[in-house]
Amino acid sequence: MMDEFGLVVASPFKKNAASSLSIKDFEFALSFDFKWMSPVQASKVRDQAIMSSILKFENGELVLNMDADAVDIPAGFKPSEDLFREKGNVEKIMDLLITNSDLDKRDVASRINIKQDSLAGLIDAEVAALLLAHEMGCDVGDLFDVVYQRVTGISDQQ
Structure with missing residues (x-):
């Protein structure tokens, strides 16, 4: 079972059926396609995902460090507000x-x-x-x- 943060990070890759995305496409999907967060929050999600090795940056693209096809995002999934509060x-x-x-x-x-x-x-x-x-x-x-x-x-x- 993948945690909520992992589901959020994997969602743009699933939506675009892609193994890599540009930073712009990743952040656009989170903030405008899904309407889950602001662009600033999408940037923070990207940074945290890279720092925690869920994403890696290769050849100018973000690459998901897991098989996106194996990720099952529940119908109607929406991240909780807690996900976006500043962590200590x-x-x-x-x-x-x-x-x-x-x-x-x-x-x-x-x-x-x-x-x-x-x-x-x-x-x-x-x-x-x-x-x-x-x-x-x-x-x-x-x-x-x-x-x-x-x-x-x-x-x-x-």
Whole structure:
């Protein structure tokens, strides 16, 4: 069973019966064909899908990292409003861990809590999530810098 975000990302590919789409066609489908979101939100969905490896960017096109024919989008599917709210850093790291492992959300949350407890609660959940991602070999990209700056109060501009 594919999660809601995966269904949203796969929908433009299913609609166009294509294995690759231009950025413009992908975002246009989400915002104007389906009328699910604003163009700005469609850009954020694209970025999150690339970051979580659901999409890859090849030869100037977006390519779905799964078989679109195998994706079954329920009739009348419409994403929930929750999908478009801004996620916190822990949620973003959790999404990456879920996408890049065979763990579900509950398992990832449990492992983050165990990591935090193992360090006597001296670190917050964001740092525990980063440590878990590192241990699992998951690239968290810019999220490391964001959390580092928040925790230390040191930014690149100083």
